[in-house]
Amino acid sequence: MRKSLTYLSFIYIAIIFYSCQDNEQPRFRLVNPTESGINFNNTIKENDSVNVVDFLNVYNGGGVAVGDINNDGMLDAYFSGNMVSGRLYLNKGNLKFDDISNQSGIMDNRWGTGVTMVDINQDGWLDIYVSVSGDLGNNKKANLRYINNHDLTFTESAAEYGLAD
DSSP states (O other): OHHHHHHHHHHHHHHHHHHTSOOSOOSOOOOOHHHHSOOOOOOOOOOSSSSTTTOTTTTOOOOEEEEOTTSSSSOEEEEOOSSSOOEEEEEEETTEEEEOHHHHTOOOOSOEEEEEEEOTTOSSSOEEEEEEOOOTTSOOOOOEEEEEOSSSOEEEOTTTTTOOO
């Protein structure tokens, strides 16, 4: 009886030990910005007027929205920035993206704290809405509403849609 109990204890310990092993392959891998084409850094530069004491939202951060802006079946990405402009990346497939921020008309100097993609005008093309917080002394507190022009360019029209506040 004692011998079979020792044998069963050994089997239980072996099962427990084996079940605690990490035998799964990694689900994610780090992709270098030079490989993907996405190179966005939401850099915050503090000074005597931009700091957590004087500007409570200094570390609120930006946001990320993912959606198919050109209806090609691939998900594109927009990153909203605080002290840097938001950036729009067009998916070329196989984790390769082109930065189309300059030619798309979405460059800004606002403190973007969040972003979403939605077809607000119901034309079948995703638009981009950026939430803005604070003004950093530039009097630009209005939210941004980029309407998709169907040609990889956007027109800012938050006030026209009543979404600027």
